[in-house]
Amino acid sequence: xxxxxxxxxxxxxxxxxxxxxxxxxxxxxxxxxxxxxxxxxxxxxxxxxxxxxxxxxxxxxxxxxxxxxxxxxxxxxxxxxxxxxxxxxxxxxxxxxxxxxxxxxxxxxxxxxxxxxxxxxxxxxxxxxxxxxxxxxxxxxxxxxxxxxxxxxxxxxxxxxxxxxxxxxxxxxxxxxx
Numbered sequence: 189x190x191x192x193x194x195x196x197x198x199x200x201x202x203x204x205x206x207x208x209x210x211x212x213x214x215x216x217x218x219x220x221x222x223x224x225x226x227x228x229x230x231x232x233x234x235x236x237x238x239x240x241x242x243x244x245x246x247x248x249x250x251x252x253x254x255x256x257x258x259x260x261x262x263x264x265x266x267x268x269x270x271x272x273x274x275x276x277x278x279x280x281x282x283x284x285x286x287x288x289x290x291x292x293x294x295x296x297x298x299x300x301x302x303x304x305x306x307x308x309x310x311x312x313x314x315x316x317x318x319x320x321x322x323x324x325x326x327x328x329x330x331x332x333x334x335x336x337x338x339x340x341x342x343x344x345x346x347x348x349x350x351x352x353x354x355x356x357x358x359x360x361x362x363x364x365x366x
Contacts, residue, residue, distance in 0.1 A: 212225070
């Protein structure tokens with residue numbers, strides 16, 4: 189696989205993380221949350237293709253759909269919560285610092301990377317270089333989405349929180365029908 193093709197694949201895998209983190213950032217995240225979310229997504233985008241490569245399609249198909257549905261529920265919850273908070277004054281920030289929230293977030297945005305892992309062997313890709321590229325690009329896109337969303341949330345206030353909630357609900361609904 190060529191470097192440009194690998195980079196395009198990595199960007200494609202990171203788009204879910206970027207769009208979801210844009211919405212989360214609009215709700216308001218602290219610097220520590222930005223760091224923890226970024227590192228979690230980065231690590232999941234390395235681990236999931238490796239896991240997919242090892243497990244094979246049978247196990248991955250079952251796990252992938254289940255984790256996607258759990259991720260969709262999490263996004264719907266966060267989206268509805270953000271919309272509710274957009275109508276009331278000083279709303280609390282979305283908290284994803286607990287272990288389960290971070291794990292669900294990481295898993296929900298890296299399911300595509302799991303399925304890509306199944307095909308890495310057939311692409312004759314250098315496995316470690318490929319998955320590290322996936323992780324770094326996803327981490328950068330996650331960080332960018334959180335920081336841009338945070339900035340938009342500060343500039344646009346309650347409207348940004350409403351928009352962020354709608355984005356998360358939209359992604360959650362998309363995951364249900366994916």
